[in-house]
């Protein structure tokens with residue numbers, strides 16, 4: 001018997017694993033980077049109750065264009081126009097400075113599609129959990145706390161998207177951001 005959905009999903013994980021194969025996270029153990037997109041997809045299904053396959057595929061692929069040689073054309077050829085458009089929405093413009101990119105994320109969050117907002121919620125929750133557990137190599141405590149403040153500014157633009165994920169984000173915000 002064939003199962004197209006399963007085959008497509010495994011193809012997607014395999015594509016991301018190959019693209020990110022030489023990358024590591026910024027934690028002390030230099031965890032393989034692929035743990036992050038897989039973990040984001042897992043947050044969406046396990047904690048967000050999200051079963052839209054295009055959203056899950058976009059979560060797995062969400063950092064491929066931003067951080068590797070992957071092109072949007074490649075994403076579309078392999079995974080279709082819907083996945084491409086979600087990935088495009090969550091990809092920062094590399095022509096901008098890091099500061100400008102941070103500002104753009106806040107500005108773009110509100111007018112993003114529902115699907116892109118879900119990927120963003122999972123992405124931020126994963127990264128903030130990392131920062132909650134451990135300060136990345138070379139970061140000061142202050143930089144970590146600034147990251148929480150910025151992340152909250154992004155998430156505040158997308159309220160009402162997924163209450164379960166937002167509640168978990170809010171727990172982390174209240175732990176790290178003193179009002």
Ligand code: NDP
Nearest residue numbers: 025026027036063098099123127130131136142143146147
């Ligand atoms: P970065 O944007 O440089 O790094 C954060 C990103 O790294 C995350 O969004 C995540 O992105 C990825 N990442 C990889 N590993 C981890 C991990 N273990 N935990 C969390 N995230 C991880 O950081 P900043 O937001 O602080 O940088 C903003 C700008 O300010 C940069 O130009 C930076 O150089 C500069 N700067 C700021 C300082 C400060 O005190 N705030 C000090 C020095 C410089 P992804 O989901 O894509 O993997």
Ligand code: ZN
Nearest residue numbers: 036062063123
């Ligand atoms: Zn990410």
